[in-house]
Amino acid sequence: MPKHDGDIWRRIAWRNLWRNRRRTVITASALSFAFAAAVLMIALMDGMLEEMVSNGTRVVTGQVQIHAQNYDPERSIHDTMGGRGGLDVAALMDAVDAVGGVTGAAPRVYGGGLVSTGDESAGAVLMGMDPAREEGVSRFGAALVEGRMPGPGEIAIGADMAESLGVGTGGEVVLVAPAADGSTGNELFAVSGIFSLGMGGFDETFALLDMGSLQDLVAMDRDRIHEVAIAVERTGDAEAVADRVEEAVAGLSEGLLTEPWSVFQARLYFVTSLAAAMNTMIAVMIFGMAVFGVANTMLLATFERRREFAVARALGTSGGAIMRIVVIEGLFLGLVSLAAGAALAVPVVVYFHEFPLDLSRFVGTYSMMGSAVRPVLTAEYSWDGPLVSALALVATGIVSALYPAWRTLRVPPADALAGR
Amino acid sequence: MSDEYAVRTRDLWKIYPQEPRPVEAVRGVDLMVAMGEFVAMAGPSGSGKTTVLNLLGGLTRPTRGEVWIEGLEISSLTDRALAEVRMNRIGFVFQSYNLLPVLTAMENAEFTLLLQGVPAPERRRRVRELFSEIGLEGMEDRLPPKLSGGQQQRVAVARAVLGEPALVLADEPTANLDSATAEALLDVMEKLNRDKGTTFVFSTHDPRVMERAGRLIRLVDGRIENSAVGTG
Numbered sequence: 001m002p003k004h005d006g007d008i009w010r011r012i013a014w015r016n017l018w019r020n021r022r023r024t025v026i027t028a029s030a031l032s033f034a035f036a037a038a039v040l041m042i043a044l045m046d047g048m049l050e051e052m053v054s055n056g057t058r059v060v061t062g063q064v065q066i067h068a069q070n071y072d073p074e075r076s077i078h079d080t081m082g083g084r085g086g087l088d089v090a091a092l093m094d095a096v097d098a099v100g101g102v103t104g105a106a107p108r109v110y111g112g113g114l115v116s117t118g119d120e121s122a123g124a125v126l127m128g129m130d131p132a133r134e135e136g137v138s139r140f141g142a143a144l145v146e147g148r149m150p151g152p153g154e155i156a157i158g159a160d161m162a163e164s165l166g167v168g169t170g171g172e173v174v175l176v177a178p179a180a181d182g183s184t185g186n187e188l189f190a191v192s193g194i195f196s197l198g199m200g201g202f203d204e205t206f207a208l209l210d211m212g213s214l215q216d217l218v219a220m221d222r223d224r225i226h227e228v229a230i231a232v233e234r235t236g237d238a239e240a241v242a243d244r245v246e247e248a249v250a251g252l253s254e255g256l257l258t259e260p261w262s263v264f265q266a267r268l269y270f271v272t273s274l275a276a277a278m279n280t281m282i283a284v285m286i287f288g289m290a291v292f293g294v295a296n297t298m299l300l301a302t303f304e305r306r307r308e309f310a311v312a313r314a315l316g317t318s319g320g321a322i323m324r325i326v327v328i329e330g331l332f333l334g335l336v337s338l339a340a341g342a343a344l345a346v347p348v349v350v351y352f353h354e355f356p357l358d359l360s361r362f363v364g365t366y367s368m369m370g371s372a373v374r375p376v377l378t379a380e381y382s383w384d385g386p387l388v389s390a391l392a393l394v395a396t397g398i399v400s401a402l403y404p405a406w407r408t409l410r411v412p413p414a415d416a417l418a419g420r
Numbered sequence: 421m422s423d424e425y426a427v428r429t430r431d432l433w434k435i436y437p438q439e440p441r442p443v444e445a446v447r448g449v450d451l452m453v454a455m456g457e458f459v460a461m462a463g464p465s466g467s468g469k470t471t472v473l474n475l476l477g478g479l480t481r482p483t484r485g486e487v488w489i490e491g492l493e494i495s496s497l498t499d500r501a502l503a504e505v506r507m508n509r510i511g512f513v514f515q516s517y518n519l520l521p522v523l524t525a526m527e528n529a530e531f532t533l534l535l536q537g538v539p540a541p542e543r544r545r546r547v548r549e550l551f552s553e554i555g556l557e558g559m560e561d562r563l564p565p566k567l568s569g570g571q572q573q574r575v576a577v578a579r580a581v582l583g584e585p586a587l588v589l590a591d592e593p594t595a596n597l598d599s600a601t602a603e604a605l606l607d608v609m610e611k612l613n614r615d616k617g618t619t620f621v622f623s624t625h626d627p628r629v630m631e632r633a634g635r636l637i638r639l640v641d642g643r644i645e646n647s648a649v650g651t652g
Binding site: 008011012015016019307308310311312313314315316317318319412413414415417418 | 474531
């Protein structure tokens with residue numbers, strides 16, 4: 001077959017599309033709504049997942065952490081970064097701060113102990129930290145319902161713990177904790193603040209101390225820390241940032257392990273991955289249903305034109321070219337629907353992103369995988385959802401056209417011309 | 421097989437499998453049409469005229485027998501090869517014009533040229549030239565519904581002959597036209613036959629066409645009853 005101007009097939013397909021304007025508009029509307037629904041649903045789901053991940057990682061853990069390689073899962077007091085000799089914490093923090101994508105980094109020391117006042121006592125996870133640096137990583141500071149973050153000799157405790165101990169800001173508690181040298185440290189601390197993260201586990205068991213105070217209590221040198229928690233700009237970038245951090249700190253000490261939240265919050269990661277997979281499934285189902293509707297329309301449209309196709313074939317048009325006309329028509333239908341669907345979806349997604357719908361009147365804050373989720377309907381911007389939906393939409397148009405096109409070619413031209 | 425014939429068939433049969441009995445639409449037709457002939461096939465409805473034309477044009481395959489177009493046996497060709505034969509060697513004119521409704525008169529007429537890969541300026545030139553010869557000047561940009569029946573049929577004839585086929589098959593081309601328009605159309609086809617040597621084979625039961633045919637073939641019940649030199 002000689003080469004010819006492919007433009008003719010596009011021209012025929014485009015004009016055919018608008019021959020039955022009403023039918024095309026109805027079909028394109030159905031596809032547009034399917035696209036808009038898929039994009040909006042994915043954006044809302046992404047919003048919920050982002051809320052989960054954000055709360056799961058921005059409250060305490062950060063999105064990237066550095067530990068000594070053998071720190072997890074026992075989290076022994078002895079397994080500090082750089083071993084028992086420790087490392088240059090200032091140099092470490094400088095190296096982390098310099099990594100692109102890092103928005104905050106906080107060094108931490110952990111211990112376990114008993115917090116007592118009067119006759120009351122409670123087991124506690126003691127976290128030694130730098131209040132200024134914590135501001136960029138965790139939400140303890142923002143969650144203070146009373147007082148302020150602790151300075152030397154001070155402690156901030158969770159609201160539930162404060163209630164069970166019957167202590168408030170300005171009160172005193174005694175801390176008893178096993179120390180790194182085998183002794184038992186005990187010290188009196190003034191309660192500087194009470195925080196409420198809205199997550200039972202933390203509010204009941206967490207106690208914050210100035211890092212130096214905790215190091216003194218558990219007999220650890222200043223250059224011994226257990227963790228650096230790192231915040232990144234986008235949770236989705238955590239793995240890339242973790243790689244860069246790992247590279248940046250590699251020369252500072254042996255045996256440092258840098259992990260993104262998907263590793264140290266594996267359950268949360270599993271749930272969000274599952275939800276993301278469900279997004280794809282739902283999009284596939286939506287467009288899977290649309291395929292049948294559009295195929296039916298295309299079948300009708302091609303059936304009505306079987307005589308025209310027969311004429312074109314009688315004139316020497318190849319089966320492939322006929323197929324191309326029908327498929328291009330399906331492609332155009334997909335593209336028109338995509339434009340209309342985008343016009344429909346974008347403003348709604350932007351609205352829900354800018355003005356999240358507060359459903360707290362109907363549902364309270366709930367916790368999932370250790371992450372507090374607010375009852376807020378918010379849309380998250382992402383390219384993945386719209387891109388997958390757009391591809392699915394265009395593929396729907398094309399796939400829907402394939403069967404009718406194939407059917408058209410099966411009928412000999414003479415039969416189609418005779419209306420058989 | 422010799423090339424002196426535009427069309428040649430041997431023992432051509434077309435049987436449609438149908439209940440309760442298969443229909444024998446064409447029964448052992450042996451036909452020879454020389455290059456440049458202007459032949460009419462006449463016969464009552466159901467005599468097999470359209471089926472013979474479809475077989476000659478490769479629009480349907482014979483149950484048995486052979487068809488040669490310019491010496492090329494086409495009944496055993498693949499669909500793709502058949503499409504190529506139709507594009508390069510055969511032009512069709514249908515009873516109900518069958519222009520592609522989304523294309524203008526110009527685009528319809530140049531369709532075969534486009535398939536043949538003729539460059540756009542050359543296509544346009546040839547269409548305009550022929551349109552002016554057959555009275556379609558100024559109609560180039562009209563869509564088929566904006567043309568009269570006669571104009572549509574002339575566009576169909578232009579489409580059939582512009583690719584310079586050896587053979588034009590016309591299935592009752594004047595059936596839907598009034599007398600004056602039919603005569604004008606026959607003038608056009610006769611002129612093309614005379615000037616360009618294009619071979620025409622018509623099916624018809626229009627006496628005006630039969631009168632002007634160079635040869636008249638009568639079909640009855642799928643068989644050739646007789647073949648006689650016409651008065652045209």
